[in-house]
Amino acid sequence: MLAGAATSLLAGAASAADLPRRVAPPPVFTAVPVFTWTGFYAGLHTDYTFTDRQRITTIGNDVTPTNTIGNVATLRRPPVVRNEQDGLANIGGGFGYNYQFTPGSGFVVGLQADWAWTDIHKNTFYLGPQLVANNFIPDPSAFRQELSWLGTVVGRAGYAFDRLFVYGMGGFAYGGVDYRANFYTGSGALAYAGRYNDIATGYAYGGGIEYALPTDSFLARYSLLGLLGIQSQAVTIKAEYLHYDLGSRNVLVNNTGFTPAAGAPPRGSYTSRFTTEGNLVRAGFSYKFNGL
Numbered sequence: 001m002l003a004g005a006a007t008s009l010l011a012g013a014a015s016a017a018d019l020p021r022r023v024a025p026p027p028v029f030t031a032v033p034v035f036t037w038t039g040f041y042a043g044l045h046t047d048y049t050f051t052d053r054q055r056i057t058t059i060g061n062d063v064t065p066t067n068t069i070g071n072v073a074t075l076r077r078p079p080v081v082r083n084e085q086d087g088l089a090n091i092g093g094g095f096g097y098n099y100q101f102t103p104g105s106g107f108v109v110g111l112q113a114d115w116a117w118t119d120i121h122k123n124t125f126y127l128g129p130q131l132v133a134n135n136f137i138p139d140p141s142a143f144r145q146e147l148s149w150l151g152t153v154v155g156r157a158g159y160a161f162d163r164l165f166v167y168g169m170g171g172f173a174y175g176g177v178d179y180r181a182n183f184y185t186g187s188g189a190l191a192y193a194g195r196y197n198d199i200a201t202g203y204a205y206g207g208g209i210e211y212a213l214p215t216d217s218f219l220a221r222y223s224l225l226g227l228l229g230i231q232s233q234a235v236t237i238k239a240e241y242l243h244y245d246l247g248s249r250n251v252l253v254n255n256t257g258f259t260p261a262a263g264a265p266p267r268g269s270y271t272s273r274f275t276t277e278g279n280l281v282r283a284g285f286s287y288k289f290n291g292l
Contacts, residue, residue, distance in 0.1 A: 035212060036103040037160050039233060042095035045284025047116050050086035054275050056124070056143050058181070062268030076139050077183060077270060078126040083145045085122040085278070092116030100160055108165060110156040116280070121146035137186030145274055148176035150244060152204045163212040170205035173244045181253045181272040191266040194253035200246040200276055208240030212288065234288040246276040
């Protein structure tokens with residue numbers, strides 16, 4: 001009886017040995033998503049604006065009855081003044097679209113439109129020499145130049161190193177300008193005045209660097225749009241440099257018809273030419289959305 005039980009036990013062990021061994025299932029491979037810059041984006045930025053090559057040139061237009069040409073030649077009116085400006089823009093915003101040819105790292109092209117409230121202005125004063133022609137009383141001249149806002153529509157092209165994008169840009173620029181020139185008599189009366197207030201157009205070019213924050217970062221997880229219930233694919237931060245040139249504009253500085261207490265009223269006119277050119281250093285952030 002014992003021999004039979006032992007035989008049965010050995011037979012069961014042998015059968016168990018013939019069964020396939022239990023092996024843990026292989027791990028499931030999950031591909032890591034590859035980041036792409038392709039898609040729409042929109043964001044906000046602030047700018048520091050500065051100019052270094054702006055000039056205002058003035059010429060006289062008449063010889064008689066008032067020799068305005070001679071007044072510029074003798075420096076009663078300034079032939080050239082420099083009008084440098086700088087300031088921190090209050091706020092700006094923009095939007096655009098990028099297309100990346102190869103996800104991960106690769107070339108990226110895009111189009112961007114933005115606008116900034118620059119609100120930079122400068123008043124420049126000039127005091128002419130004491131001459132016989134002005135009874136040895138200097139003639140004051142005053143100029144004001146303002147760039148209220150600036151907008152650009154530029155193309156962007158560069159290379160993306162995964163979440164880091166380095167690019168150049170260039171295209172169309174436009175802005176709201178205000179030019180004023182006022183020429184006074186030695187007694188302080190306004191004798192000549194001119195103004196131009198409109199939109200000036202030109203071009204802009206520059207470059208920048210942009211970085212897409214990881215999705216688990218604090219700024220990406222608690223973004224403003226996320227708090228509003230709008231989901232974006234990524235949050236990016238950027239720094240840019242932009243040079244703008246809105247060209248030059250002639251302003252007619254005509255006589256006001258003022259008649260001084262003694263002597264004939266000023267006649268004729270001057271032409272002052274204003275140039276608007278400067279630079280932006282920009283910092284901002286954007287929300288990136290999926291592509292088409």
